[in-house]
Amino acid sequence: MKHVFVWLILGGLLADPAQGQDVARARRTIDTLASATMFGRGYTQGGDKKAAAYIEARFQALGLRPLAAAGYQQPFTLDVNTFPNRVSLAVAGQALAPGLDFIVNPVSGKGAGGGALYFLDTLLFADSPAVAREKFLKTNLNGKIAVFYGRHYYKLLEMPAEFLQHLAQAKAYIGLETKLTMAISPQALGRPWFQVLASRWPLPYANGTVSRQKAKFKLDAQPLVGYATQNVAAQVRGTRQPERYVVFTAHYDHLGGLGRQVYFPGANDNASGVSLLLELAAHFAQNPPPYSVAFIAFSGEEAGLVGSKYYVEHPLFPLRQIRFLLNIDLAGSGDEGIGLVNATVHEAEFARFKQISEANNYFRRILRRGAAANSDHYYFGQAGVRSFFVYTLGGITAYHDVHDRADKIPLTKYAELFGLLRDFSLQLMD
Ligand SMILES: [Zn+2]
Known part of the structure; x- marks a missing residue:
């Protein structure tokens, strides 16, 4: 005691x-x-x-x-966009792990399918992008999956309307990120938008070209x-x-x-x-x-x-x-x-x-x-x-x-x- x-x-x-x-x-x-x-x-x-x-x-x-x-x-x-069911992404035949290798942009829309990868030309964001821009506008993005670096998001938003309209022809977007940071959005856009950890991305960045490599994905986005x-x-x-x-x-x-x-x-x-x-x-x-x-x-x-x-x-x-x-x-x-x-x-x-x-x-x-x-x-x-x-x-x-x-x-x-x-x-x- x-x-x-x-x-x-x-x-x-x-x-x-x-x-x-x-x-x-x-x-x-x-x-x-x-x-x-x-x-x-x-x-x-x-x-x-x-x-x-x-x-x-x-x-x-x-x-x-x-x-x-x-x-x-x-x-x-x-109002909130949610991802309640299917979430998958495979690049060049390799399945990536949700949460660890990739997340989705909070404004991502739903979609399922596959397509060839188009790597956005980093010269588009350089000081004199005229040539790169002309080449980009001539590239057919229908059915393609556009890949770009996350660090270019804000520069993308500053691009002329014509440029963004062209980019909107892509079937889905993939942003390559140095860190995956999730957020919440009240609404969804029309396209799936994945964010992949650059260190887990299995391919070289084929600047400004449509690659022979493909991605396949499934994503159920549900805006509530x-x-x-x-x-x-x-x-x-x-x-x-x-x-x-x-x-x-x-x-x-x-x-x-x-x-x-x-x-x-x-x-x-x-x-x-x-x-x-x-x-x-x-x-x-x-x-x-x-x-x-x-x-x-x-x-x-x-x-x-x-x-x-x-x-x-x-x-x-x-x-x-x-x-x-x-x-x-x-x-x-x-x-x-x-x-x-x-x-x-x-x-x-x-x-x-x-x-x-x-x-x-x-x-x-x-x-x-x-x-x-x-x-x-x-x-x-x-x-x-x-x-x-x-x-x-x-x-x-x-x-x-x-x-x-x-x-x-x-x-x-x-x-x-x-x-x-x-x-x-x-x-x-x-
Ligand atoms: Zn907090």
Whole structure:
């Protein structure tokens, strides 16, 4: 007994600044959210709904109240292009692996078939492209698959209309990329558009010519209009001024899947942030602070901040009651410190934030950033709500790809980030 007691005290001391949060539990949260069952928390195989139900159950188990009278979930709709079924690509008889060797451009349309490869002339993007352009316009692209380098996308968009009309005759597009980075688009174009990792591309780049080599593909793109998804929101009521709020937000959606097997786990982006949101919820449920604390897990972030925009347009309590909002996205490392968006906008709050970090040895480096429309804090800022967006730096290279897996998340400074957000939010209530 005595030993157990000593260990408990020692454990408590060692746990500081981890006090109040539980890294093992956070790991389980991340494992669950990034698992195959949740299928990338996107809009095929019910991924977003499974994740929302899980977060709701966690809020409930922690004893949090719903933020809305109607319940924990706030429904809304979005338009999104999805790839629910067939996804295959073979080049010169070699099958490429979806997710690892290739992905699809988010605006890709559906299609199936095959054709000869036409390698777009890189001279088209040179300083005097006249000759190359003339040659290109004379090449018959009907039934061909146009191949080009991803680094030329923006130059392609600047080409004259005549050029793009000619390119539109191709049956499908293949972009060669140095890294595969998936995204989400609300709509689809008319043609399949694959993005292949250049290091996995099996052929030489036959500049400006139609190759004897062929590609074969199948792709089922399915644009969904008015897909019903949901934010999940809960609260801990304040002990002294419950009408005032500190709000924590983290998006739980990610990029979903590519076909029936491959999914984007989104462990760092943003299962990690949701796990921290839930750890903070657990802490404040046990230790109700002077102000109320709201916890909002947004959907639709990767589709263009759709869930947080909807929330700002349909707030569950008046936005002016928010003292400050803390948005968490990419919380899985911290090896090289943290980034703080809006740090230069809210100088008084930033001074406090930095002071707390220094006094407790939480982070040596805080990258002080200005305003940016890069996560769910953005529309709140537009509506006059003061906020920071915090993200961790270093330690993880995977981003918007199949490698952003739970087993790759170091959680190096998880306890420190928890401590900093807890202490900072309490100071805001002074
Ligand atoms: Zn994110």
